[in-house]
Amino acid sequence: MREKKSHLYLDSHERRLLLHSLVELKNQLIQQGRYTDCVDELIFKVTTASVKKVKVI
Template identity: 50%
Template sequence: MREEKFHIYLNDDEYGRVIQSLIRLKNSLIAQGRYTDGVDNVLCKVMSAKKRKLKIKYF
């Protein structure tokens, strides 16, 4: 079965908030003594994602 792909478009402010939230989640998991593998994978994917400029037309 083929894995479903999702695309998310973020501006600079939203991108920063996503990174900060993932880092906070990772820190809380470390404090609880739990594994952070899933958060690490998502963090790497978000940080290595291509950045693309889009033109948004408002009517």
């Protein structure tokens, strides 16, 4: 069975806030000596995601 995909639409401010929060989480995990693989994947996905212009009515 295929995994269900979810789409997240963010403006530039929300995207910047999301990246900042993920980096903070990664730093906390490093300080605790835990793995950061999942957070690294999310940071990569957010930074490489295509930007689409959406008209909001």
